[in-house]
Amino acid sequence: MGWLIVDGHEDIATELLETGRDFALPAPPGHALSLPDLRRGGLAAILATIFSPDGYWKDETGTANAERQIALYDALLERHREHLFRLESAGDLSLCKAGGPIGIVHLMEGADPIRHPQELARWVERGVRFVGIAWNTPNRYAGGTRDDTGLTDAGRRLLEEMTARGVVPDLSHLNAQAFDDVLAHHPGLVVASHSNAAALRPHRRNLTDAQIRAIGARGGLVGMVLYAPFLGEGEVTFDTVFRHVDHVMGLVGPDHVGLGSDLDGGFRTDKAPRGLTTVADLARLGDLFHQRGYADDVVARILGGNWMRVLRRVLPA
Numbered sequence: 001m002g003w004l005i006v007d008g009h010e011d012i013a014t015e016l017l018e019t020g021r022d023f024a025l026p027a028p029p030g031h032a033l034s035l036p037d038l039r040r041g042g043l044a045a046i047l048a049t050i051f052s053p054d055g056y057w058k059d060e061t062g063t064a065n066a067e068r069q070i071a072l073y074d075a076l077l078e079r080h081r082e083h084l085f086r087l088e089s090a091g092d093l094s095l096c097k098a099g100g101p102i103g104i105v106h107l108m109e110g111a112d113p114i115r116h117p118q119e120l121a122r123w124v125e126r127g128v129r130f131v132g133i134a135w136n137t138p139n140r141y142a143g144g145t146r147d148d149t150g151l152t153d154a155g156r157r158l159l160e161e162m163t164a165r166g167v168v169p170d171l172s173h174l175n176a177q178a179f180d181d182v183l184a185h186h187p188g189l190v191v192a193s194h195s196n197a198a199a200l201r202p203h204r205r206n207l208t209d210a211q212i213r214a215i216g217a218r219g220g221l222v223g224m225v226l227y228a229p230f231l232g233e234g235e236v237t238f239d240t241v242f243r244h245v246d247h248v249m250g251l252v253g254p255d256h257v258g259l260g261s262d263l264d265g266g267f268r269t270d271k272a273p274r275g276l277t278t279v280a281d282l283a284r285l286g287d288l289f290h291q292r293g294y295a296d297d298v299v300a301r302i303l304g305g306n307w308m309r310v311l312r313r314v315l316p317a
């Protein structure tokens with residue numbers, strides 16, 4: 001079936017800058033993302049990341065690296081104007097259909113490129129609508145996954161800017177303290193763009209049941225990440241993904257779960273569920289959910305409808 005698919009986390013710029021490959025050609029073996037594969041898969045919208053945590057790119061500042069990634073997206077959108085476009089308003093979402101042009105918004109994964117909270121505005125102008133305040137390692141705003149530090153004073157100021165400008169916090173890489181700090185200081189919508197259920201796979205990158213409920217209570221959603229070590233032990237299949245989805249559904253119902261594949265986000269397809277060769281296979285997840293007994297409208301929400309609802313709230317009218 002031609003599901004409308006929204007993927008809440010794709011590190012397209014990082015992948016293309018690291019490999020130097022042409023996005024217009026099908027992804028080489030082991031890689032999942034390319035324009036032909038996205039189109040074959042019927043992707044309707046993507047949260048395309050700007051990924052530059054401190055220390056990851058040792059020879060550049062996070063800001064210069066983020067500029068390079070935005071420039072790459074600009075070039076890609078210009079070159080493939082008929083297939084890719086930036087989502088600038090909620091009205092633009094009506095163009096997003098399976099098989100239609102693919103809408104792009106940006107998610108900044110790790111806020112290091114924002115040197116001062118006041119700089120957030122210029123990133124919003126360039127399409128950033130979601131910000132993960134820290135990545136795995138601590139930065140000036142918060143401790144990441146591998147640290148217990150919550151939001152710093154600068155982190156609270158950044159969060160105030162985000163709240164004021166309608167930029168949604170992405171909680172995926174935050175530790176428990178920082179997660180709670182964001183909820184305490186930000187009254188609105190939050191998401192976890194790429195995290196699974198810790199109840200099924202205990203891992204610091206996954207979310208506890210209480211965290212999943214907190215995200216649902218804010219009207220947000222949890223994007224299922226397709227990196228095998230976050231899904232289960234040993235061999236991981238589409239059925240493993242279904243079990244995580246079903247767990248989240250059991251906690252918060254069908255409106256707060258989606259996809260956040262993280263494909264090509266530092267891992268190859270040998271670390272994705274068995275049988276996934278490219279992003280085009282995301283549609284097969286929908287077919288599996290259907291076989292497992294989910295109604296069509298529920299599958300449609302999980303594959304794309306829930307992200308569409310979030311984007312409708314996030315984008316300017």
Ligand SMILES: [Zn+2]
Pocket residue numbers: 109173194262265
């Ligand atoms: Zn990540």
